[in-house]
Amino acid sequence: MIHVSKKRLDMLSAWIVPVALLGSWFCLYKLEGSHNSFVTDPLRVFGMLLRNWSAFVQNAWLSMCRLFGGVVLGTIFGAASGLALARVARLRVLFSPTLQTLSSIPFMVLIPFFLMVFGFGEVFRVSVITASTFLLVNAQAFHAVRQLNPDYFELAAIYEKSSWQLVKRVLVPASLPAIVGALRFSLLLAWLAVALAEKAVAEWPNGGLGYYILRAKEQGQFIDMFASVIVLALLAWVFDQVVGRLQRQVSRWCDTVEAVDAREGQV
Amino acid sequence: MTYLEVKIDKMQYSDTPHFVQNRGLRKFLGLAPIKKNRVLIEDLAIHVEKEEVISFVGPSGVGKSTLLRILAGLETRFDGNVNLGGKSIKSPSRRIQVVFQDNCLLPWLDVEGNIAFAIRDGDHTTREQKTREWVENVRLSDKAKAFPKTLSGGEASRVAFARVFIAPPEVLLLDEPFRAVDTITKEGLQDLLIQFADKPNTTIVLVSHSIDDAVFLSDRVIALAGSPPTPTTPACPLHILEEFPVTLTRPRERKNKEIFELAERVKEKLRAAAH
Numbered sequence: 001m002i003h004v005s006k007k008r009l010d011m012l013s014a015w016i017v018p019v020a021l022l023g024s025w026f027c028l029y030k031l032e033g034s035h036n037s038f039v040t041d042p043l044r045v046f047g048m049l050l051r052n053w054s055a056f057v058q059n060a061w062l063s064m065c066r067l068f069g070g071v072v073l074g075t076i077f078g079a080a081s082g083l084a085l086a087r088v089a090r091l092r093v094l095f096s097p098t099l100q101t102l103s104s105i106p107f108m109v110l111i112p113f114f115l116m117v118f119g120f121g122e123v124f125r126v127s128v129i130t131a132s133t134f135l136l137v138n139a140q141a142f143h144a145v146r147q148l149n150p151d152y153f154e155l156a157a158i159y160e161k162s163s164w165q166l167v168k169r170v171l172v173p174a175s176l177p178a179i180v181g182a183l184r185f186s187l188l189l190a191w192l193a194v195a196l197a198e199k200a201v202a203e204w205p206n207g208g209l210g211y212y213i214l215r216a217k218e219q220g221q222f223i224d225m226f227a228s229v230i231v232l233a234l235l236a237w238v239f240d241q242v243v244g245r246l247q248r249q250v251s252r253w254c255d256t257v258e259a260v261d262a263r264e265g266q267v
Numbered sequence: 268m269t270y271l272e273v274k275i276d277k278m279q280y281s282d283t284p285h286f287v288q289n290r291g292l293r294k295f296l297g298l299a300p301i302k303k304n305r306v307l308i309e310d311l312a313i314h315v316e317k318e319e320v321i322s323f324v325g326p327s328g329v330g331k332s333t334l335l336r337i338l339a340g341l342e343t344r345f346d347g348n349v350n351l352g353g354k355s356i357k358s359p360s361r362r363i364q365v366v367f368q369d370n371c372l373l374p375w376l377d378v379e380g381n382i383a384f385a386i387r388d389g390d391h392t393t394r395e396q397k398t399r400e401w402v403e404n405v406r407l408s409d410k411a412k413a414f415p416k417t418l419s420g421g422e423a424s425r426v427a428f429a430r431v432f433i434a435p436p437e438v439l440l441l442d443e444p445f446r447a448v449d450t451i452t453k454e455g456l457q458d459l460l461i462q463f464a465d466k467p468n469t470t471i472v473l474v475s476h477s478i479d480d481a482v483f484l485s486d487r488v489i490a491l492a493g494s495p496p497t498p499t500t501p502a503c504p505l506h507i508l509e510e511f512p513v514t515l516t517r518p519r520e521r522k523n524k525e526i527f528e529l530a531e532r533v534k535e536k537l538r539a540a541a542h
Binding site for chain 2: 149151152154155157158159160161162165169170173174176252253254255259263
């Protein structure tokens with residue numbers, strides 16, 4: 001009998017569902033493809049992927065840069081402002097109600113406003129993603145600090161910690177799991193934000209993957225659309241894996257099921 | 268000669284939240300604010316001599332922890348003052364350190380990190396060596412990289428003790444430090460505390476539920492009383508019931524008969540006050 005280690009088995013199991021989905025797509029095409037033009041041939045989609053590889057890579061790279069830049073900026077600004085708001089009552093009074101209200105607005109409606117402020121260009125695209133990340137990270141970092149045991153701040157006061165030491169040894173490590181959690185969640189939104197931002201500033205051929213998808217959809221080129229969706233899904237998966245690893249790393253101290261599993265080397 | 272002195276004229280505690288008192292609808296309608304203040308402490312004075320070890324004992328909820336917080340400079344909402352060596356204490360500082368009731372370890376720092384937290388900022392030269400030394404002193408070398416969540420109650424207490432001993436304060440305040448630990452660990456911690464108490468210029472104030480521990484460790488045991496109001500009796504502010512000097516020489520035997528007898532006397536007094 002072939003011996004397969006548990007870890008390898010877990011890795012293999014992860015492929016079952018995607019392969020099954022591909023299989024059912026294939027079956028669906030075989031059954032319906034002849035009389036329904038919305039069901040595309042998976043083989044032709046993958047063929048398109050291989051044929052136009054360089055175009056996909058180029059567009060994906062552009063989108064990835066925008067996404068990365070926006071998400072990093074949004075996380076830094078969001079975390080810094082969240083921590084500051086949590087600690088300074090005056091800032092809270094000034095900004096919290098506005099931020100709270102902005103968070104409840106779907107950010108898509110803000111796109112025209114951003115266009116007005118930043119113009120039709122790269123700054124606009126990145127700023128849309130920054131804003132969508134900012135609001136989420138800001139709220140999570142804020143709450144992580146507000147939920148802390150007040151004794152920690154008394155302990156820091158007894159040991160005469162400077163503000164900088166308080167940030168470094170208490171505020172940042174305490175809120176990092178929440179910040180990275182928010183970052184991971186906001187990545188899902190960010191892909192949507194990329195697509196919408198790229199759509200708003202239509203540019204060919206450097207529109208980016210999001211623009212590519214939406215354009216293909218409008219022109220009814222479903223093969224092109226599906227091919228780029230596959231690229232986007234792969235990219236999203238890679239980003240999520242990387243951030244997930246980061247999340248496990250900064251959450252090792254937490255009292256959660258996930259942290260316990262991570263300490264014991266479980267999935 | 269008095270070294271540490273706390274004098275509290277009055278400390279009030281508001282039972283009603285601020286917003287109910289004088290904001291919102293009540294204010295809008297011009298109603299009088301609800302006042303439900305109760306006097307927690309009134310005319311209390313405690314003097315501690317240099318290098319003395321004193322204990323506060325008394326029933327739960329009497330205000331022992333509040334008293335300790337006042338001594339630490341963590342609680343300032345009262346009329347009166349705290350003096351240390353002739354200087355008024357207005358805010359917390361490393362001169363007066365606390366072992367908190369729940370140890371108060373920072374969950375995101377490992378054992379080493381928590382112990383090193385007490386070292387002054389910028390003091391990098393001896394940081395690592397001192398930390399390692401104290402990790403060993405409290406026998407946690409194999410847990411040096413462990414996070415607080417994975418520690419047992421006794422291990423967590425040992426970390427909290429190492430954190431105050433690594434950068435020794437002039438006054439050490441302990442809030443029920445032996446509450447969550449087994450007997451053997453407790454004896455180990457008490458030995459560490461006694462070693463620390465024997466050093467020059469160290470004054471210790473202990474809050475304890477165990478009267479036997481209080482008598483064994485202290486030079487003076489202060490029995491406290493006070494109670495919230497009940498439907499039949501008015502509130503009684505925190506006050507000193509009686510002070511019991513412990514004149515036994517050190518080192519002391521844990522099973523000493525005199526300790527046992529004095530502890531019984533303290534308990535008798537507290538029992539009588541409870542009725």
